[in-house]
Amino acid sequence: MTTHTVDPAPLAGSWINFDTTATGIDLVDAAVDGSRLMLRITERGGPEPSQEAPEPTATPVTGATLPAVPLADDIDTTEAVAFLAEGPLGSRQAILVGYLNRGLLTIDVRTVHSTDAPIPNVMYRAHFYRLEGATPT
Numbered sequence: 001m002t003t004h005t006v007d008p009a010p011l012a013g014s015w016i017n018f019d020t021t022a023t024g025i026d027l028v029d030a031a032v033d034g035s036r037l038m039l040r041i042t043e044r045g046g047p048e049p050s051q052e053a054p055e056p057t058a059t060p061v062t063g064a065t066l067p068a069v070p071l072a073d074d075i076d077t078t079e080a081v082a083f084l085a086e087g088p089l090g091s092r093q094a095i096l097v098g099y100l101n102r103g104l105l106t107i108d109v110r111t112v113h114s115t116d117a118p119i120p121n122v123m124y125r126a127h128f129y130r131l132e133g134a135t136p137t
Contacts, residue, residue, distance in 0.1 A: 008037040008070035008080045011098070015105045015128035017044075025109060025126055028098075030068070030083075037068040037083050039096070064088050066096065104129055 008030075015028040026044040030037055041064070066087045070080035082099035092111040099106055105128040112121045 004072075004076070004078055005035055006070045006072045006080050007078055008032050008035070008068075008083070010079050010081065010100065011037055011068075011070060011083055011105070014131035016131055018127045018129060022126065024124060025107065028105070028107070028128060033067075035070070037070050037080070037085075039066045039068050039083075039085055041066065041089060043090070064090075066094070068096070068098075 009032055012030050012032050015030065017024075017026050023044050025041055027042040029040040029042075031040070032038075064087060066085040066089070068083040068085035071082040071084060072079065073081045082097070085096040085098075086094060088094070089111065092113050094112075095110045097108045106125060107128065108123070108125050110121075110123045113119045
């Protein structure tokens with residue numbers, strides 16, 4: 001049996017969340033590192049008051065860079081159409097499953113906080129477009 005390497009290049013690039021008002025992942029910079037994909041995640045923080053502004057502001061939070069395993073949609077395919085990544089993202093453990101669909105990237109995100117954290121575990125789905133592509137309307 002021949003071993004196939006899955007090329008992560010189709011997933012590489014800067015991906016921006018369509019929902020400009022949502023907290024969570026705002027930007028994903030995906031870069032090829034050998035046969036792996038490295039994801040640098042920027043999150044849009046929750047509303048936090050600042051000293052200068054009496055109103056809450058959304059603070060960007062850059063999480064850790066996560067290694068991702070590129071996935072093909074068939075055993076004979078060599079180009080990646082999806083990825084699986086897990087690791088620390090801020091104070092949480094995260095599992096990210098991303099997949100391409102008609103030129104867009106959809107990421108299912110599951111985060112788990114430590115057992116003593118008062119914050120609930122979260123699962124959400126976010127949709128992203130390439131920075132080089134069209135902007136949302």
